[in-house]
């Protein structure tokens with residue numbers, strides 16, 4: 001654990017009845033919650049700078065919301081549409097390709113496939129819509145759409161399809177440069193009635209941890225992260241960060257961790273739920289940087305807080321995907337910052353903004369261990385010597 005020597009020994013009296021591991025975690029969580037924020041952030045920045053320097057990266061992407069139907073009903077989600085809703089849909093191959101081509105024309109390298117979880121297992125209408133496209137499984141359709149994009153464009157699929165079985169990971173690995181699934185939280189308590197993940201079979205933490213493990217066993221460069229402020233306790237956040245880090249220690253596959261803040265919206269069940277404060281975000285980001293292995297990239301999205309530049313002082317080194325062509329379908333009310341403006345504000349803060357590919361340089365270096373053989377030449381041709389994107393385009397559409 002992180003702060004063995006710095007813990008208040010009295011906390012051992014308080015948690016004396018707990019197992020050693022749990023007690024250490026509580027002690028560490030308490031320390032991270034109470035420690036002086038500036039000194040925590042300073043320590044996080046030392047770790048960031050030793051591993052990532054003064055470069056902050058982003059991925060230039062286009063977003064394909066392959067389906068907005070989902071068998072889960074997260075209390076903070078505006079993306080999901082019930083199959084009876086007129087806007088419920090599955091994108092056709094033509095629509096997928098049109099988005100990919102639009103992204104390609106604007107210099108995007110990543111095509112982010114994001115979709116609701118297995119709607120066909122719950123809704124007849126979703127099954128029927130999928131069947132019209134000639135499929136009975138959303139994962140099969142997704143795998144074919146990734147293959148189509150690889151065949152027809154220069155874009156690299158990054159797949160964000162939620163919990164996945166061994167078989168599903170095997171189908172998607174050959175046709176994606178990387179994959180992701182937010183762990184979000186480790187709190188099973190949040191699956192109870194009235195909580196954020198009630199009636200969400202894919203948000204049972206054990207299921208998500210299993211997907212993290214399966215991805216590790218298959219050497220998939222993987223993105224995960226926490227959703228902050230959905231009802232979890234501080235201790236649960238720290239526990240979740242450790243769970244991610246332990247999976248990475250076993251398999252070496254976690255290329256990035258996102259610390260994402262809950263955002264309230266008028267049309268969600270959690271409309272009156274409080275958003276995390278900037279201080280809470282900064283403390284969580286710093287704690288993440290201190291807990292996670294330094295080789296895991298730490299990311300916070302720039303469009304979900306007007307004060308995102310402050311995140312740099314807490315230890316992040318990446319902004320995640322930014323799209324010059326599609327909106328953030330998950331948080332449609334939050335526009336992406338213009339990339340050249342972001343580059344300027346990074347510069348003022350003493351950082352160089354650089355474009356990366358969806359697969360990080362470390363994983364590229366490991367060749368076939370972490371990247372399907374059929375993607376290797378293509379990705380290598382897109383990478384500069386440092387493993388970041390060879391073409392660095394910082395201008396937004398129309399500029």
Ligand code: SF4
Pocket residue numbers: 070071072073074077078079080115116117162202
């Ligand atoms: S957040 Fe994801 S899993 Fe939850 S309802 Fe929305 S689309 Fe489904």
